[in-house]
Amino acid sequence: MVISETLRKWPPAIAADRVCNKSYLIGDKEGEGVKLYPGDVISIPIVGLHQDPDYFPNPDKFDPERFSPENKDQIQPFTYLPFGVGPRNCIGSRFVLMETKAIIFHLLSKFTFEASPRSCIPISSDETGFTLKPEGGFWTNFKPRK
Numbered sequence: 001m002v003i004s005e006t007l008r009k010w011p012p013a014i015a016a017d018r019v020c021n022k023s024y025l026i027g028d029k030e031g032e033g034v035k036l037y038p039g040d041v042i043s044i045p046i047v048g049l050h051q052d053p054d055y056f057p058n059p060d061k062f063d064p065e066r067f068s069p070e071n072k073d074q075i076q077p078f079t080y081l082p083f084g085v086g087p088r089n090c091i092g093s094r095f096v097l098m099e100t101k102a103i104i105f106h107l108l109s110k111f112t113f114e115a116s117p118r119s120c121i122p123i124s125s126d127e128t129g130f131t132l133k134p135e136g137g138f139w140t141n142f143k144p145r146k
């Protein structure tokens with residue numbers, strides 16, 4: 001739940017893209033809308049969807065309970081896309097979720113984590129580049145457990 005919520009708030013891939021191979025209308029009932037043509041490039045705003053209050057109420061709140069067994073069915077399909085979507089979604093998603101849990105387990109068994117004087121508090125995004133990262137980078141103190 002914590003990892004899922006972390007990937008909602010700070011998806012490492014902020015967008016996915018696709019090239020249209022068939023004309024298509026994203027339309028309303030009157031037939032008006034956005035026309036797509038073969039060759040058009042479509043950007044799917046992963047981070048925008050994850051921060052949309054229509055899909056994730058109170059989106060700034062870090063709330064792992066969104067992903068609890070009782071709540072996760074309320075997430076609308078195709079609004080939570082940390083690993084993309086469809087036949088070209090991330091091939092490494094299951095591996096990386098297992099790896100991340102194993103790493104956190106081993107680190108927590110040996111250390112407690114504490115803010116460092118260089119930690120960015122309150123956290124704010126570095127606006128350079130295409131990945132989400134805190135201003136000044138990632139800084140955490142690891143304190144060995146006794």
Ligand code: HEM
Nearest residue numbers: 012013016017082083084085088089090091092093095096
């Ligand atoms: C937290 C870690 C990761 C995140 C958030 C992530 C996210 C993504 C996203 C958003 C895409 C594009 C999906 C789309 O366009 O629909 C992607 C594609 C891909 N990812 Fe990951 N990824 C992660 C880790 C990994 C790892 C560990 C591997 C390999 C072991 C991997 C291998 C790939 C490959 C090969 C593709 C291209 C798949 C294709 O085009 O068919 N990823 N990933």
